[in-house]
Amino acid sequence: MATIKKKRIPGEQCNCRCIHQERVDAAHGQALASRENDQLAGLFKAMGDPNRLRILWALDREEMCVCDLARFIGVTESAVSHQLRLLRQLHLVANRRKGPILYYRLDDDHVRSLIHLALEHVREE
Amino acid sequence: MATIKKKRIPGEQCNCRCIHQERVDAAHGQALASRENDQLAGLFKAMGDPNRLRILWALDREEMCVCDLARFIGVTESAVSHQLRLLRQLHLVANRRKGPILYYRLDDDHVRSLIHLALEHVREE
C-alpha cells in the first residue's frame, strides 16, 4: 500500500491521524468566540512586553507623566507615548491633564490582580 | 537663548524636562528585578497569542493530544508542537505519555485564574 501524499489543502483535513474527534468537537463547542479570544489575547499581549509591564507596575504605585516614565525605563518619550496609547485603548491606563502635563494611572484593578497572580506563578519555580 | 540640540546619547539624559525625579526614584526603588520583570512579561506574552490561548482554554476542559489540538485550531501539528514546547518551558502545560501519544493538560491553576480574571476585564466594556 503506497503512502498517501498528505498535502494540506486549506479547509480540508485528512482523517489518517489519531484524532479524538469527540474532544475536538467538545473543544469547539466550549471555545471562546473568535473575537473574544482575540481581545483576551490582545490584553495578555499588551502586558507581555517588558517595558509596558514596567509602566504598569510603576503606575500601580502612583501616577506619573510621560517624561517620568521615559526616564524611568530609559527610552524616548515617543516610545512611551506609543505604548501608552495602546494601554489606553485597552483601558489599562487612564490619564488626567494638569496644565500641559498628562498624569497617567492604572485604569483597572484587574491589572493589579493579573500582575500579582502571574507573579505567583513565576515565583513558584 | 538658542535652543539646545537634544540628541539622545545612550546612558545619558538631559535635564530639561518636567521630570518628577522623586517619582522616578521611587519607581526604581520599587521596580521588579529585571529578570523577574522579563519572566513575568514572558508569561503574559505566551498567553498573548490567539492560538496559544485557544490551546490553554481547550486544555482547561480536558487533556488533548497534539493531533487534536492541531485539528481544533486549524494549523499543522508542527505549529502546535512548537507552541506546546514554549508553554511547557513556562510550566503552563504538562503532558503524560500513553504509548506513542502525548496527552497535554494545564500544569498550573494560576493559568485558569489568569484567563478568567482577564476575561472579566475584557467583558467589562
Place this chain on the structure above:
DNA sequence: TATATATATGAGCAGACATTCAGATAATAA
C-alpha cells in the same frame, strides 16, 4: 502674537515571531 514645553503621531527600520516544510526521533506492531 511668538516661544517654549509636554505629548502625540507617522514613517522607517531592525529584530522578533508564528507558521510551514522537510526531515529526525520515539514508540508500536508486524
Place this chain on the structure above:
DNA sequence: TTATTATCTGAATGTCTGCTCATATATATA
C-alpha cells in the same frame, strides 16, 4: 528487522512589533 504513526526539531519566510527620528498638536507664558 521494517513499517507505521505521533511528535519533535531546524531552517526558511512573511508578518508583526517596538524603537527612534522628525514633525505635528496642545497648553501655557511672554
